[in-house]
Amino acid sequence: MDNQSARRKFIRKASLGLGGMALSPFVLSNDPLVSSDPASENDKKLKIVCMGAHPGDPEFGCAGTMAKYARAGHNVTFLYLTRGEAGDPSKTYAESASLRTKEAESACHALGVKPAFAGQIDGNTIFSNERIDEIEKIITAENPDILFSQWPIDGHRDHQVTGALALGIWTKSQRKFTLYFYEVNTGSETMHFTPTDYVDITDVKDLKREAMFAHKSQDPENTYNDYFKPLETFRGLECGVKMAEAFILFKDKTERTGLSGL
Secondary structure, three states, X not given: OOHHHHHHXXXXXXXXXXXXXXXXXXXXXXXXXXXXXXXXXXXXXXXXXXXXXXXXXXXXXHHHHHHHHHHOOOEEEEEEOOOOOOOOOOOOHHHHHHHHHHHHHHHHHHHOOEEEEOOOOOOOXXXXXXXXXXXXXXXXXXXXXXXXEEOOOEOOHHHHHHHHHHHHHHHHOOOOOEEEEEOOOOOOOEOOOOOOEEEEOHHHHHHHHHHHHOOHHHOHXXXXXXXXXXXXXXXXXXXXXXXXXXXXXXXXXXXOOOOOOO
């Protein structure tokens, strides 16, 4: 089987694991990625790692998709780069870390996913060979089929580092797993995010909201209403559903195609 066919088969299975709700409108292929009968091919249980710079980033960015994976029986881990130590200037780093760790654990429990922490410090994250090696060990232990991470073109330095680390680990692993990027606060933080894939989260919107609102220290009601509810609605409009989350598939160099007609 050639590499293209193997990857298409793998992505199709990943889509089926979401109940056939992953949408890939920009894929130029006669081989459909979404089946009308997801139960017929949904044999493989996937291991998913979703990286975020701070507690709350994976939840606000793509908790709907992660909830669908978990509900379908796949193994999902949220890997937080930091514990949100610098989130509240009125608290010590230790106090903030304790509070936001508990919030992350509550959110993960609601979603049916596992929390893990990489040990970096909020506001002082580092991208280096040493840090790549440290986080690679964590990810290697999880042995993921798919890694989700924040898009590195972002106004927040911690988000930049998270995305760069994911890309560095993916490259260092010789592209062993599939890499997707998700968005957080597009318009105020995430920039130049042009999706390749969408997931309909209409049926899990309440579960996502529960996970987001577990982060009580982050003013979740206003944060959701001002940023994420409009974004979910807009992404839904783009792909023809009520509410959606969007992703960028980072393709291997062997899968990049030329312009149509050439």
